Amino acid sequence: MNFLDYEDLPGLTLEKADNTPRGYHVPVLVDEVVALLRPAPGMLFLDGTVGGGGHSERLLEHGAEVIGLDQDTDALAEAGRKLARFGDRIRLVESNFRDAARVLEELGERRGLGGALLDVGVSSHQLDEASRGFALMKDGPLDMRMSQQTGSSAADLVNTLPVAELVRIFREFGEEPRAAQVASRIAALRTQHPFETTFDLAAAVSSVIPKTSGRHPATRVFQALRIAVNDELGALRDGLKEIPALLAPGARFGIITFHSLEDRIVKHFFRDRSQEWIDRPEWPEPRRNPDRLFRLLTPHPIDASVDEIRINPRSRSAKLRVVEKLADNQ
Numbered sequence: 001m002n003f004l005d006y007e008d009l010p011g012l013t014l015e016k017a018d019n020t021p022r023g024y025h026v027p028v029l030v031d032e033v034v035a036l037l038r039p040a041p042g043m044l045f046l047d048g049t050v051g052g053g054g055h056s057e058r059l060l061e062h063g064a065e066v067i068g069l070d071q072d073t074d075a076l077a078e079a080g081r082k083l084a085r086f087g088d089r090i091r092l093v094e095s096n097f098r099d100a101a102r103v104l105e106e107l108g109e110r111r112g113l114g115g116a117l118l119d120v121g122v123s124s125h126q127l128d129e130a131s132r133g134f135a136l137m138k139d140g141p142l143d144m145r146m147s148q149q150t151g152s153s154a155a156d157l158v159n160t161l162p163v164a165e166l167v168r169i170f171r172e173f174g175e176e177p178r179a180a181q182v183a184s185r186i187a188a189l190r191t192q193h194p195f196e197t198t199f200d201l202a203a204a205v206s207s208v209i210p211k212t213s214g215r216h217p218a219t220r221v222f223q224a225l226r227i228a229v230n231d232e233l234g235a236l237r238d239g240l241k242e243i244p245a246l247l248a249p250g251a252r253f254g255i256i257t258f259h260s261l262e263d264r265i266v267k268h269f270f271r272d273r274s275q276e277w278i279d280r281p282e283w284p285e286p287r288r289n290p291d292r293l294f295r296l297l298t299p300h301p302i303d304a305s306v307d308e309i310r311i312n313p314r315s316r317s318a319k320l321r322v323v324e325k326l327a328d329n330q
């Protein structure tokens with residue numbers, strides 16, 4: 001698994017390389033997204049994770065219309081500022097992409113989408129802004145919610161979940177080998193004082209996990225909690241169920257992921273919906289795949305180029321996979 005989200009906090013990378021871009025968020029694999037999704041005038045795109053609007057901006061510059069979703073109010077404000085010049089070709093809605101079908105219906109949008117993009121995970125702004133509580137190197141409230149409107153914060157989880165559930169989260173979403181020790185330590189400490197800040201938690205984890213590499217000992221635990229707080233994998237699975245039905249035949253669907261848990265879900269979904277034939281040992285011969293929906297355009301995921309990684313180290317862990325929706329008779 002890759003933990004660059006936390007290791008490449010803008011504050012840290014600036015110390016390493018002063019050419020690191022600053023700003024709300026630097027979009028990754030932008031040229032690759034444009035080349036594969038082929039935005040053009042008259043096409044309607046869904047950007048399910050509009051963030052700072054970097055990818056949407058490029059889709060709009062190529063003449064497409066975009067419906068941009070984000071569950072984070074800050075992101076929508078930033079995207080609104082950046083994309084205002086495109087007038088009514090951009091519509092921004094505060095929503096989880098798992099509810100994309102409902103959003104399109106509420107907008108009265110009945111056209112099939114010409115393409116869709118998900119760039120999942122957190123933005124640099126979310127990671128860098130101490131008050132959002134994602135950053136283990138910056139003290140702030142232990143929050144980690146992408147959507148400021150709803151849901152339990154990371155502090156709610158560490159202060160209330162049973163130890164066994166914390167162990168599961170740290171193992172499943174962080175692949176943390178010392179999950180049980182960390183959860184027991186948290187359980188002991190929270191009886192004395194509830195966890196309130198990122199530094200409280202980082203210190204508790206550091207007291208159990210020795211620092212061995214360049215990575216902060218709490219990196220895996222922070223990532224696991226972030227995934228749990230935002231139900232990131234559940235939202236991705238729901239988005240994969242919802243979005244294909246919204247695509248017009250020939251439309252392309254691209255997904256950028258930043259760690260192996262997400263990439264595995266996308267890889268398997270795209271493969272299962274793209275293969276023409278299925279073969280099982282118990283069958284006398286292969287059968288046609290009744291769930292085939294797509295043509296797979298990226299048998300191997302697309303990674304950032306060496307040049308992009310040099311300019312934006314966070315792109316090092318990005319993987320782009322793209323499929324094209326088949327016509328009904330294909």
Ligand SMILES: C[S@@+](CC[C@H](N)C(=O)[O-])C[C@H]1O[C@@H](n2cnc3c(N)ncnc32)[C@H](O)[C@@H]1O
Pocket residue numbers: 025026027028048049050051052053054055056069070071072075095096097098119120121122123124146235236
């Ligand atoms: C990596 S950033 C996207 C950056 C964006 N592509 C750009 O060019 O600036 C991820 C964004 O997706 C949002 N996000 C993550 N999961 C989401 C979900 N399930 N539904 C809606 N927004 C989500 C986050 O709030 C964050 O703003």
